[in-house]
Amino acid sequence: RRIADGAVHVPGWLSPEQQRWIAARFRGWAAGPVPPRAAVLPGGHPMSVQTVCLGWHWQPYRYTREAFDVNGRRVLDFPDWMVRLGRKALAATGSLPETAAAYTPDTALVNFYDDAAKMGMHQDKDERSAAPVVSLSIGDSCVFRFGNTESRGKPYTDLVLRSGDLFVFGGSSRFAYHGVVKVHPGTAPQDCGLEHGRINITMRVTGLS
Ligand code: MD3
Ligand code: FE
Numbered sequence: 001r002r003i004a005d006g007a008v009h010v011p012g013w014l015s016p017e018q019q020r021w022i023a024a025r026f027r028g029w030a031a032g033p034v035p036p037r038a039a040v041l042p043g044g045h046p047m048s049v050q051t052v053c054l055g056w057h058w059q060p061y062r063y064t065r066e067a068f069d070v071n072g073r074r075v076l077d078f079p080d081w082m083v084r085l086g087r088k089a090l091a092a093t094g095s096l097p098e099t100a101a102a103y104t105p106d107t108a109l110v111n112f113y114d115d116a117a118k119m120g121m122h123q124d125k126d127e128r129s130a131a132p133v134v135s136l137s138i139g140d141s142c143v144f145r146f147g148n149t150e151s152r153g154k155p156y157t158d159l160v161l162r163s164g165d166l167f168v169f170g171g172s173s174r175f176a177y178h179g180v181v182k183v184h185p186g187t188a189p190q191d192c193g194l195e196h197g198r199i200n201i202t203m204r205v206t207g208l209s
Contacts, residue, residue, distance in 0.1 A: 001093075003146060003157060006132070006171020008093040013166035019138045020193030022201070025079075026052070026110060034067045034076055036112055048117040054078045055107035056206050061126050063107065063206055078106055086203045089134045093168040103131065105203035113142065113183045113198040121145065121152035121179040128207030132170030136201045137161045139194035141187045147177035160184075161200075163192040 002008055014022070029052045030036055036050035041060050055078030056063040057070075067073055083104060090100035111119075124133060141163065147156035149172065158181065161167065169176070180200075188194050 003159070004173050004176070006169065007146065007173035007176070008168045009159065010092055010166040010168075011162065012164045013089070013092060014136060014138070014164040016164070016189070016191040016193075019164055020191070022136070023138055023193030023199065026112070026199055029054075029076060029110065032076065033073045034070055036110075037070045040069065047119070049111040049113055049119060050117075051112075052076070052110040053107065054082070054110065055105075056208065058107070058109055058126065063126060063208055078108065082108060082201075082203060085136075086134045089136070089166050089168060089203075090132065092166065095132075095168075095170070103205075105131075105134065105205055106208075107206050108201050108203045111200045111202075113140070113180065113200070115140075115183060115185040115196070117180075117198075118182055119180040121147060121156075121177045123149075123175050123177055124202075124204070125175060126206075127204050129205040130174055131205035131207075132168050132174060134201075134203040135167040135169070137165045137167075137198065138163050138192055138200075139188040139198040140183050140185060140196065142183045142198055143181040145179050145181050146173075147179075149176050152177050162187075163189050163194075 038046035057067045057075040144161045
């Protein structure tokens, strides 16, 4: 379960019913005012994942309140149920009860991976907070690469993230390089609510107002 300082993996934390419920929320966001989009990197290349932002709109590499790069609409609210889920997630990884209860994420990036999508090694440092990131996966499994804080290269650890898995990145792991090497198509469990592809939710504290 403990992968590194502050990095805790809890396989199968979400029940199939919770996975189906969240997959249905994703379909709602996808049909909503700010649909999933592939963010375009500063070099002009679109990312291969499709992202829905909640609370704050993320563009490489800043947070805004309006989705200027999609359709200019105001960003979707960060739902209360996700704050509660984030607190439960921290509690489940053994953080102090008072720390878990005070955790108040204000943004989430909800990434959809098709069969070919991946995410290169990067650090998440657009937030002005060192609060932990909570990650939840639904659908196809993937190879997740968890690296070090110095560079994109070795040493790193590859592990498989499956539908229902929880991962929390706090402490010195918060600013570690990480990425998604590949998705394993066709591995989504029958009962997860997603027929193909992979959803990953990362909740964060932006430290912005
Ligand atoms: C380690 N997402 O959205 S989740 C991202 O599966 C992102 O979609 C991946 O990396 C995905 O930025 C990986 C696991 C994760 C998320 C945030 C982290 C690992 C992290 C932040 C710091 C360290
Ligand atoms: Fe990341």
